[in-house]
Amino acid sequence: MYSNVHSLHLYFVASQGFDLPDYFELMTVDDVPVFYYNSNMKGAIPVPEWLSSTTAIKFWDFSTYTAEIDNLKIVKGLKSAAQQFNVTGASKNIYQAHGRCDLRPDGTAQAFLTHAFNGKDFISLDIESKTFIATVPQAVLYKRLRERDQANLELVVYFYHTTCVEGIKEFLQHAPSLCIKKVPELRLFEKKNSAFTEITCHVTGFYPRTVQVQWFGSDMQPVVEGVIEGEVLPNGDGSYQIRKSVVIPAEHTDIHHYSCVVQHSSIPGNITKAWVGKKDSSVMFAVVIPVVAGFLVIIGFGLMFWCCNRREAMGTSRKTFTAEVLLGKATGV
Structure with missing residues (x-):
């Protein structure tokens, strides 16, 4: 503690x-x-x-x-x-x-x-x-x-x-x-430009006043360079807030992730919130899109195969219904 x-x-x-x-x-x-x-x-x-x-x-x-x-x-x-x-x-x-x-x-x-x-x-x-x-x-x-x-x-x-x-x-x-002890709340804010990304860890709502806020890098070592620490300030309701930021050069944002770790006497361990660089999120996006697209293609072929077979079996009276299903106009779609 x-x-x-x-x-x-x-x-x-x-x-x-x-x-x-x-x-x-x-x-x-x-x-x-x-x-x-x-x-x-x-x-x-x-x-x-x-x-x-x-x-x-x-x-x-x-x-x-x-x-x-x-x-x-x-x-x-x-x-x-x-x-x-x-x-x-x-x-x-x-x-x-x-x-x-x-x-x-x-x-x-x-x-x-x-x-x-x-x-x-x-x-x-x-x-x-x-x-x-x-x-x-x-x-x-x-x-x-x-x-x-x-x-x-x-x-x-x-x-x-x-x-x-x-x-x-x-x-x-x-x-x-x-x-009465009050547990801190954590939020991360991101500010970008062409040269760097600044990630701010905003810790608020805690009491007593003493708190420890630390940024950790991908290697789980404390971040020393590029750290900007604000003062502990009163909120006006008896609780406090503090901001601690880390500035990441643009060339590093795609290879690192950072974690804001908070220790306070109101909690037995710590509270951690992570920020992931754009490479990780883009990789996830690149993987998800082909999988979803492939899944939709399979569904499309299956649907077309089913419709062709049903068309022969049900005759021309059902053609309008099949077209509505394919075009997504039927109720409940």
């Missing part, structure tokens, strides 16, 4: 001048939203009914508590960046942070945290050394502000080292939308 890498993403956004809350944050697990907070929300964020375990509830309470603290930190980042870039009077500014942790099949994990101002890298956190790295000179002041609060810095590092991975496990176990 094809193993998955599970990911928890956190998106933090503070802005001014946009039709957005002053601050909001979104948490997703394997691209499925599981937690949302914005600065306009009042009161406690209710715990979902499906989140029933003690550990999961603690994680939810922790996320709710830290959301207000995150709000203060990201808004401070927005103000600091606007001042350092001298754009405090600008009509629109936006400050974003993106945190992520990945849980691999072998139990190991990795994490990172980056910040951006107006769409450009601003600062990042080196989780192992517990230090912020200023990407641009204007970020040095904010770096010092964050590192000055060592207690908070320790909490952030602990979250990405430990709490984040625990959150992945809890949500995978309890969130209904994360417990």
Whole structure:
């Protein structure tokens, strides 16, 4: 079975001048939203009914508590960046942070945290050394502000080292939308011109996101040259799609066939769909036509022989009927 890498993403956004809350944050697990907070929300964020375990509830309470603290930190980042870039009077500014942790099949994990101002890298956190790295000179002041609060810095590092991975496990176990696996569907598309043929394997409708798509040649070896691989994209219904193409030179299309093989955690083996070059199809066509033609000739001679004998036996009164049979005009033909 094809193993998955599970990911928890956190998106933090503070802005001014946009039709957005002053601050909001979104948490997703394997691209499925599981937690949302914005600065306009009042009161406690209710715990979902499906989140029933003690550990999961603690994680939810922790996320709710830290959301207000995150709000203060990201808004401070927005103000600091606007001042350092001298754009405090600008009509629109936006400050974003993106945190992520990945849980691999072998139990190991990795994490990172980056910040951006107006769409450009601003600062990042080196989780192992517990230090912020200023990407641009204007970020040095904010770096010092964050590192000055060592207690908070320790909490952030602990979250990405430990709490984040625990959150992945809890949500995978309890969130209904994360417990359902969807089997991928395969379709092959062909595009030709005088120089080459491009065969595209379109894989869609699968969940979780992790999938492996591979083209194999006639020798059952993976195809390396002429392969074009797209990104995994969301469908909008919680499932994903991906396209992977192989470009075949015109002189090779009559001697090769290719197979698209898909592996996904929703299926025990794989799904395979084959494309056959024009030589194989033309050979089949060349064989089928003579056989069918020969068969029709035999039927024609037999029919004529039968009609001649029947004509002598039945007399001229049946000539009209025989002609109708030969011309295919009788009812039921």
